[in-house]
Amino acid sequence: MKVIGLTGGIATGVTTVASMFKELGAEIIEADKIAREVVEPGTEPYRKIVETFGRGVLNADGTIDRKKLGQIVFADDTARRRLNRITHTAIRYRIDEEVERIRKSDPDAVVLIDVPLLLDTTGPDTFDMDGVIVVTAGKDSQIERLVRRDTLPEEDAQRRVAAQRPVDEKAEEADWIVRNSGSLEETRRQVTSLWRQLTT
Numbered sequence: 001m002k003v004i005g006l007t008g009g010i011a012t013g014v015t016t017v018a019s020m021f022k023e024l025g026a027e028i029i030e031a032d033k034i035a036r037e038v039v040e041p042g043t044e045p046y047r048k049i050v051e052t053f054g055r056g057v058l059n060a061d062g063t064i065d066r067k068k069l070g071q072i073v074f075a076d077d078t079a080r081r082r083l084n085r086i087t088h089t090a091i092r093y094r095i096d097e098e099v100e101r102i103r104k105s106d107p108d109a110v111v112l113i114d115v116p117l118l119l120d121t122t123g124p125d126t127f128d129m130d131g132v133i134v135v136t137a138g139k140d141s142q143i144e145r146l147v148r149r150d151t152l153p154e155e156d157a158q159r160r161v162a163a164q165r166p167v168d169e170k171a172e173e174a175d176w177i178v179r180n181s182g183s184l185e186e187t188r189r190q191v192t193s194l195w196r197q198l199t200t
Contacts, residue, residue, distance in 0.1 A: 001103050002198060003111045003128060007118035008135030009167035010160055011145040013180040013187070017135045018114050020191040025199075027106070029098045031091055031115040038090040039064050048086045053079070074160050084121050092126055099127070110198050119170040131175035133194070136167045138181050 006021075006028075008014040018028050039045045041062050049057065049064060057069045073080040095113060102109050113129070115122055124132050137145075139161060146157035171177050176197075178190045 001107055001109050001111065002130045003099060003113065004198065005118045005124055005127065005129045005132040006112045006114045006135070007116060007132065007170065008180075009137070009142055009164055009170070010116070011142040011149060011157075012135045012137040012167055013145075014114060014116065014135045016184070017133075017178050017180065017187065017191060018112060020188055021110075021112055021195065024192065024195045025110070026195070027102050027109045027111045029095055029102075029111060029113045031095065031113065034091050034094045034098075035087060036066075038087060038094060043090070045087050045090050049083070052082055052086065071156075074156075074163050077163075080163070081121075084117075088122065095127065110195075117164075119173055120165050124173075132173065133176045133178060134167070134171045134174035135178045135180050136171050137179075139166075141181055142167075 006014060006018060008017075018026075018030070022028050039049060046064065049069070053069065053072060057065055057072070059065045069083070073083050095115075099111060099113070102111055112133070113127060115127075118124055118126075118132065119134070142161050143154065143157045146152055146160060147154055150157075152160070176194055178187060178194065180187045
């Protein structure tokens, strides 16, 4: 079994690239999906988030309002570090469990762990991986996609992009790079070529 980290910058198209790999047969583990699950009401991280950030970050039904929490943590480095400390251990544990589940059911699988902050705060040594793929896109593309995708004011989108390490820096630490500034066809060609490398 191969376990590969998949990361990039915000709005570089990591989800798009993950979908392409999935179509080719990869198993995808989404850290963001797990991050939502570990902060559901009743969990320990949920309790700590409410304790730390107040009930103002909750929706009417008691679930966490990710948009409100995002506004707080993207505007304040200390708040972001606090949130990471609360959630990261639980997320790592769940990802490890998922990798083991796949290993038992398909020992020849290629598993991609989609972790947005793998080279920012998490660190590639967190998981036992065979390499890291970084998805890149130009800064202007990132901001434009973010404004369109999350209906954010441009200033907020710029702040979110600036809150992460530049994607070019991350690319220097990659084992493989998928450049996603061009057409979807160009991206798909790179993904298909890389899939052949990973499965031979």
